[in-house]
Amino acid sequence: MKQDKIITCTMKRIVYIFILFNLLANQLKAQDKLTINGYISTVGQSIMIKDSADNLDAQSDLIIHNRINITYYPNDKITGHLEFRNQFVVGEMAKNTPNYAKQFSKDKGMVDLNWNWFECDNNLLNTQIDRAYLEYVNGKLELSLGRQRINWGRTLVWNPNDLFNAYSYYDFDYMEKPGADALRALYYTGMASSVEIVAKMDSAENLTLAGLTKLNNWGYDFQILAGYVNSEDYIIGGGWEGNIKSFAFRGEMSYYQPEKNFADTSGVFLFSVGADYAFENSMMVQFEFLYNDNKVLNSPLELFSGAPQNSKSLSFSETNYFGNISYPILPILTVNFAGMYFHDYKGYFLMPGVDVSLKDNLVFTTSAQYFNLEFENPYTGVSSRVGTTIAFARLKWNF
Numbered sequence: 001m002k003q004d005k006i007i008t009c010t011m012k013r014i015v016y017i018f019i020l021f022n023l024l025a026n027q028l029k030a031q032d033k034l035t036i037n038g039y040i041s042t043v044g045q046s047i048m049i050k051d052s053a054d055n056l057d058a059q060s061d062l063i064i065h066n067r068i069n070i071t072y073y074p075n076d077k078i079t080g081h082l083e084f085r086n087q088f089v090v091g092e093m094a095k096n097t098p099n100y101a102k103q104f105s106k107d108k109g110m111v112d113l114n115w116n117w118f119e120c121d122n123n124l125l126n127t128q129i130d131r132a133y134l135e136y137v138n139g140k141l142e143l144s145l146g147r148q149r150i151n152w153g154r155t156l157v158w159n160p161n162d163l164f165n166a167y168s169y170y171d172f173d174y175m176e177k178p179g180a181d182a183l184r185a186l187y188y189t190g191m192a193s194s195v196e197i198v199a200k201m202d203s204a205e206n207l208t209l210a211g212l213t214k215l216n217n218w219g220y221d222f223q224i225l226a227g228y229v230n231s232e233d234y235i236i237g238g239g240w241e242g243n244i245k246s247f248a249f250r251g252e253m254s255y256y257q258p259e260k261n262f263a264d265t266s267g268v269f270l271f272s273v274g275a276d277y278a279f280e281n282s283m284m285v286q287f288e289f290l291y292n293d294n295k296v297l298n299s300p301l302e303l304f305s306g307a308p309q310n311s312k313s314l315s316f317s318e319t320n321y322f323g324n325i326s327y328p329i330l331p332i333l334t335v336n337f338a339g340m341y342f343h344d345y346k347g348y349f350l351m352p353g354v355d356v357s358l359k360d361n362l363v364f365t366t367s368a369q370y371f372n373l374e375f376e377n378p379y380t381g382v383s384s385r386v387g388t389t390i391a392f393a394r395l396k397w398n399f
Helices: 002-030 092-096 100-104 300-304
Strands: 034-051 056-072 078-091 114-119 123-138 141-148 180-190 193-201 207-217 220-229 233-244 247-258 268-278 284-292 319-330 333-342 347-359 362-376 383-398
Touching: 056 092, 078 092, 092 100, 100 114, 100 123
Parallel strands: none
Antiparallel strands: 034 056, 034 383, 056 078, 078 123, 114 123, 123 141, 141 180, 180 193, 193 207, 207 220, 220 233, 233 247, 247 268, 268 284, 284 319, 319 333, 333 347, 347 362, 362 383
16 A cells, blocks of 8 residues: 555656646747657567476566657757656566666666666666767867767677677667767867767766777778776777678777786787678668677676676677578568577577558567577576577557
8 A cells, every 4th residue: 555655656746747847848849949759669578488407487578668859959059968768667577586676777877867766566667867968069079968879889789899888789679779978079070080089987986088080091981999998998999881892891899908907918809890781672681790708708697688788798609690681571561580699608599570660650569589598507507508588569659
């Protein structure tokens, strides 16, 4: 009964905030100083885990996901951005996973912008602000301060150059990807060249300070970067993007050297390379390879359950292969099939999916993720082959 009163009170507060927000938004929109868009989606998922002893664990969950993107234009040089997502989760994962609500509201940024409105035995309501920054543009100079997405990656699945906000390919319902609390300065030195400096601080007060320069030669975009990452590593790296005839060809690499062991050979090297090709019938094929030094590999459980801790531990296998094919059978119907092979675990990942456009702004998606790996369970120390199936069904309305 007490829990029900807390939920009712919380919902009333949310309604009041929503009404006030709409009143203010409508006034600013009338002055052509504000744009608002976003989406609402419902995601039903069912998870089944089966090990080599034929033990089966199954659970189902429902996630109602609402995203709101707000852009404010006080004048022609300054822009304010606020983007956040609200997620209502109900099901067995929230009930059966220890500290699930606490982990769900954990914020990696310097400022805590992730919180639960309420949590019960099998459900919770969460709000996460992943964009909240001011942007100043004056000629060739751009400055931005706050929580923002800083994308230095070139490849499409694994990004050794993405120093500030690593993400998980498996989290298909989070297309916007996480942001970082940072100060960013960018200066364009030419039509396709620039110099960029970024300073980021995280929740543990670890500093990342790095610079990136971009240039264009021989029809390719190149980039070179260097910096200091998470108050522990010095880094140098680079990447490229261009075409080989009709194939898009891109790659990136990074080398991390620990500050505490600067003179030895304990550095970590990552390299990703990929290509994709679009046929005349709109079929798209994509391939990618990642080498991730085995000094910093995660366990499979860590990466399946969330984003990598940083950009030097992007995988749990030293060598990784990825392929994807998508084809629009009809203008409103697209099928796709993605897969990975993890050499160290003799394992693989499969992800078939179908997208159906019901209306201009309404899309139904059904997909599945199947993992099959042979690994040592970090809790029991026993090696076994485990197969995990996650089935999704999502209805998404954009506004």
